[in-house]
Amino acid sequence: MFFKPLKGLIHTVGFRLTLWYSGMFILSMSLLFGLVYVILFTSLTRQDQETIQAQLRELAAVYKAGGSEALEREVTREKKFERRSSFFVRLADASNRTVLLILPYQWAEFDLKALEEKPLESRLELASRTGEGHLEIASARLAFGYTLQVGKSTEDRERVLRNLRRTFVGALVPFALLSFAGGIFLSRRALRPVRQLTETVRSISGGRMDARVPILRTRDELGDLIILFNSMVEKIEKLVHGMKDSLDNVAHDLRTPMTRMRGVAEMALRSGVDEAGHREALADCIEESDKILRMLDTLMDISEAESGAMTLNLEAINICELIDEVAELYRYVAEDKAVSLKTACPAGPALLADPVRIRQAVGNLIDNAVKYTPSGGRVEVTARSEAGRVLIAVGDTGIGIGPEELPRIWDRLYRSDHSRSQKGLGLGLSLVKAIVEAHNGEVRVSSDRGKGSLFTLSLPEA
Numbered sequence: 088m089f090f091k092p093l094k095g096l097i098h099t100v101g102f103r104l105t106l107w108y109s110g111m112f113i114l115s116m117s118l119l120f121g122l123v124y125v126i127l128f129t130s131l132t133r134q135d136q137e138t139i140q141a142q143l144r145e146l147a148a149v150y151k152a153g154g155s156e157a158l159e160r161e162v163t164r165e166k167k168f169e170r171r172s173s174f175f176v177r178l179a180d181a182s183n184r185t186v187l188l189i190l191p192y193q194w195a196e197f198d199l200k201a202l203e204e205k206p207l208e209s210r211l212e213l214a215s216r217t218g219e220g221h222l223e224i225a226s227a228r229l230a231f232g233y234t235l236q237v238g239k240s241t242e243d244r245e246r247v248l249r250n251l252r253r254t255f256v257g258a259l260v261p262f263a264l265l266s267f268a269g270g271i272f273l274s275r276r277a278l279r280p281v282r283q284l285t286e287t288v289r290s291i292s293g294g295r296m297d298a299r300v301p302i303l304r305t306r307d308e309l310g311d312l313i314i315l316f317n318s319m320v321e322k323i324e325k326l327v328h329g330m331k332d333s334l335d336n337v338a339h340d341l342r343t344p345m346t347r348m349r350g351v352a353e354m355a356l357r358s359g360v361d362e363a364g365h366r367e368a369l370a371d372c373i374e375e376s377d378k379i380l381r382m383l384d385t386l387m388d389i390s391e392a393e394s395g396a397m398t399l400n401l402e403a404i405n406i407c408e409l410i411d412e413v414a415e416l417y418r419y420v421a422e423d424k425a426v427s428l429k430t431a432c433p434a435g436p437a438l439l440a441d442p443v444r445i446r447q448a449v450g451n452l453i454d455n456a457v458k459y460t461p462s463g464g465r466v467e468v469t470a471r472s473e474a475g476r477v478l479i480a481v482g483d484t485g486i487g488i489g490p491e492e493l494p495r496i497w498d499r500l501y502r503s504d505h506s507r508s509q510k511g512l513g514l515g516l517s518l519v520k521a522i523v524e525a526h527n528g529e530v531r532v533s534s535d536r537g538k539g540s541l542f543t544l545s546l547p548e549a
C-alpha cells in the first residue's frame with residue numbers, strides 16, 4: 088500500500104532527472120574536493136620541505152662557525168623561546184653514530200635509533216611507531232665526515248588534511264540530501280507543463296474537447312509545444328464539430344427524400360390505386376432515389392477531392408473553349424428565365440487540369456448564377472490570365488449573398504434561406520471548392536445582397 092506511490096515515483100522522468108542531478112552534483116563536489124586536497128597537500132609538503140631546508144642551512148652555518156657546542160646552544164636557545172621547537176636535530180659522525188640529538192618531547196613515538204642504521208642520504212623519512220604521521224629529514228654534509236640532520240614531523244600537515252577529509256565526508260551526506268531535494272523541486276517545476284499536458288490529453292480522451300493546457304509565461308520549447316498543442320486541439324475540435332454538423336445535415340437531408348419515397352410507396356400500396364397510379368408512384372420513387380444518389384455521389388466526390396484521393400486526368404485545356412461549351416449547356420435554361428448568358432475570353436490562357444472536373448466546377452457556378460438571377464438579369468463568364476494564374480470568373484446580377492452568409496456558402500449542405508425556393512442540394516459550392524483546391528487553386532467570392540455575385544476560380548497557369 089505504501090510502496091505503490093513510491094514505485095510510481097521511481098518510474099517518473101522527474102525522479103530519474105533528480106538522480107542524475109544529484110549524481111552530477113556529488114561527482115562535481117568530489118572532483119572539486121579532490122582538486123583542493125591535492126593542491127593543499129602539495130603546497131603544505133613543499134612548505135614543510137622548504138622550512139626544513141632553511142633550518143638545515145641556518146644550523147649548518149652555526150655549526151661551521153662554532154662547532155657542536157654552538158649548535159647545541161643555538162637549538163637550546165630556540166627551544167627555550169619555543170621557536171621552531173618542532174624541529175629535530177641530529178649530528179652524526181662519519182660512521183653514522185649520533186653525536187648530538189635534540190628533539191621535541193612529543194616525538195617519543197619515533198625510533199630515532201633506527202637512523203643509525205639508515206644510510207646518510209640527503210632526504211629521509213622515518214615512520215612513527217604508532218603509524219600516524221612520519222618524520223621528514225633533510226641532511227647536510229659537514230666537515231670531517233660529520234652529517235647534520237634536521238627533521239620535522241608531518242603531524243601538523245596531516246592533521247589539516249585529516250580535518251579536511253572529515254569535513255568533506257561530513258558535508259557530503261547533507262549536501263547529497265540537499266541536492267536530491269533541490270533536484271526533486273527543480274524537476275517537478277520544470278516538468279509541470281508536461282504534467283498539465285498529460286492531464287489535458289486525459290481530459291480530452293475522456294470527452295472534454297474544450298480542455299486546453301494553460302499557456303506558459305516563458306517562451307521556451309515547452310511553451311511552444313503547448314501553444315502548438317492547443318492550436319492543434321482547436322483545429323481538431325473544429326473538424327470534429329464540422330464533421331458532426333455535416334453528418335447531421337446529411338442525415339437530415341436524406342430523411343426528406345426517403346420519407347417522401349416511403350409515403351409515395353405507401354400510397355401506391357393502398358387498395359384502389361390503378362396501374363397508372365402505380366407507375367406514377369414508381370416514377371416518383373426513382374426521382375427521389377436519383378436525388379439521394381446524386382447527393383451521395385457528390386458527397387463522395389467532395390471527400391475524395393478534399394482528402395487528395397480524387398484521380399485527376401490532367402490535360403492541357405483551352406479554357407475559352409471550355410467555358411463556351413459549359414455555358415452552352417445552360418443556354419436553354421437561361422433563355423427560359425430571360426437571363427442573358429455571355430462568355431468573354433480575350434485570349435486562350437493555357438491550363439493543365441482535369442477537363443471533366445473543371446467543367447463540373449464551372450458548370451456548378453453557372454448553374455447557381457442562372458438559378459439565383461431573376462428574369463431580366465445578366466450572367467457573364469470570363470477567363471483571363473493574370474500573374475501566372477488563370478482566372479475564371481462567373482458574375483451575375485442576381486439576388487446576391489449577405490455578408491453573414493458569405494463564410495458559410497462553401498460548407499457542405501449549406502443553403503441560405505433565400506435559396507429555399509430553388510432546387511438544390513447545398514453541395515455545389517463545396518464541390519467547386521474541393522475540385523479547385525485539388526488543382527492547387529483557390530476560390531473567391533464577392534457579393535452584395537440584391538445586386539449580384541462574382542465567383543472567381545484562380546488556377547495555376549500551365
Ligand code: ADP
Binds near residue numbers: 501514516517540
Ligand atoms: P445550392 O444547391 O443551394 O445552390 P450551393 O452549394 O451551390 O448549393 O450554394 C450554396 C448557397 O450559396 C446557396 O444555397 C445560395 O444561398 C448561395 N449561392 C450560391 N451561388 C449563388 C449566387 N450566384 N447568387 C446568390 N446566392 C448564391
